[in-house]
Amino acid sequence: MKPLIEILENRVSEVMSELAGESVPAVVKVSQNAKFGDYQVNGVMGLAKKLGMNPRQLADKVVVNSKLDDICQEPEIAGPGFINLRLKKEWMQEQLCGALVDSERIGVDKSELAGKVVVDFSGPNLAKEMHVGHLRSTIIGDVLSRVLEFLCGDGDKIVRQNHVGDWGLQFGMLVAYIAETDSDAYANPGSLKVSDLEQFYKNAKKKFDEDESFKKFCYESTVKLHEKDDATMAVWRAVLAESRRSCQVIYNRLVVELNENNEKGESTYCDELPSVVAELKAAGMVTESEGAMCVFMDGYKTADGEPMPLIVQKSDGAFLYATTDLAAIRYRVGSVGAERLVYVTDSRQKLHFQMVFDCARRVGWSCEAKLEHVPFGSVLGEDNKPFKTRSGENVKLAALLDEAESRAMAVVSQKSPDLPEEQRRDIARAVGIGAVKYADLSNNLVSDYVFSWDKMLAMEGNTAPYMQYAYARVQSIFRKGEVDVNELVAGGSDKLTISEPAERELAKVLLRYAETISSVARELRPHLLTGYLFELAGAFSTFYNACPVLKAEEPVRSSRLLLCLLTANTLKHGLGMLGIETIEQM
């Protein structure tokens, strides 16, 4: 099905537009209060004002002319001119049956894309280990990619790009460090093994800061790298391979779909940078200022009130972040064929992207493509400052995930002491990682949030375990009742009949899945999905307490089993969109 809200909106808008002689939005919303029906049309009052009509009379006209009787009961006009819509039981049942039969898409229509969408996210610095600062970009970008992929139904249309840091001085330094400390690996890069990347980087950095001749050697090494010297490149590749390996472990643990094939790091664009500047120059956009190549655009000012440049080449001739990003835009639009570029980075880079986008548009590289920055807030510690360890270092993701799992293990062992240890460990993994991801994704993107184990793993209320638990309960019903899911559906999905209020509430929430997915894709805000899933799990829990399933007489029993199944399918799918695993038992 198409999103229900869209269907209703289209039908009513059509009538309103006809009455107004111009396009008018119906403004359909989910009703806050049950006494106002399931959905409500709010747009009539505004239109009445504009046409100088009595709003209730206009509402009446809209109702008479709208064809809604296949979906809704007799609409009701209320208050100053609201139209309250109540869904027909038969229509709801029909839609739910359709979703049950369609296990692939659970009734969510595809929404075709003309071009591709590039999602740029994660972007760790491969010279170091991944830390908590990479968490948000990595999981938010993954969720947005998954939702966009699902919605368009064509995985090839969504291009995940991991713009890793794999170039520049820091790698010159690492190569130099290997040359000085590990001559075997330097001679035979294939044999390089870095067990602790972070320590390795720190050692190199320490030497760099303390030893002037080593520092000089690092700069030389960097120049050699940029000149593509064979020996240097070979060591550089070996370092990257080691680093990539440690990143991949994190991605796998986080259930994030990223691998080597998604990597398009800074080095990818290194040969393009001179031509970026040359093209900008040819377009007459570059001004030399204080020795640097600058693009000045209206509307940007420095702290002193002077015009602020986007610097594309430093006074020493080197290129910068902005240059690489411009090259990436040119490539993604021109060569990949993207119609939409989505950048998932923290909000401190807002101005940077604003300027880069602005520049790309002016020079014509963005063509028709939509350039979007999805900014998000920082992860803070309990002291409201950027989340760090006691000693002031970045919290490494590996350690963070270890702790999430071990804390979850403690809870699982307390709640389900009878399960075998291996199973408890699997549950702890799904629950612990899920809790971390969910806590992050359920926040509005723009706000900072305080990282708190206690809140995250309280595992009550609006948390991943609450939804995983709801899912596990459905599975438990199927186990206890020895229900074969395929047989259940084959036995007739049309046996689903809504009677009890709790059944109707659950059904109503289930029918909103399509519109939820579509709003996440449109607004690029994952917390809309977490909010929905919380409502769904809540509606199910209420239903679970109010309506016995296995003990009910037929045909109610089958009907409720079908409702349970669709709930489980939707929960699993929705959590899947978040990259959060479901478990059969917990």
Added chain:
RNA sequence: GCACCCGUAGCUCAGCUGGAUAGAGCAACGGAUUUCUAAUCCGUAGGUCACAGGUUCGAAUCCUGUCGGGUGUGCCA
């Protein structure tokens, strides 16, 4: 200084293309289990939506100003 973001219940937050009585979770209090998993459910209490104006039939939502917090603001990424 300027720009952007934020300010909603004791705490954490949702709601912001204007709509009916501002919603959740946690914490507090009171209930529900011989019943499909109590990591649950039902209920009670809790609000000057920072403040002041303005626009509107209608403002937490839009506009202006003030206060408070965060971030950014030329050669890092």
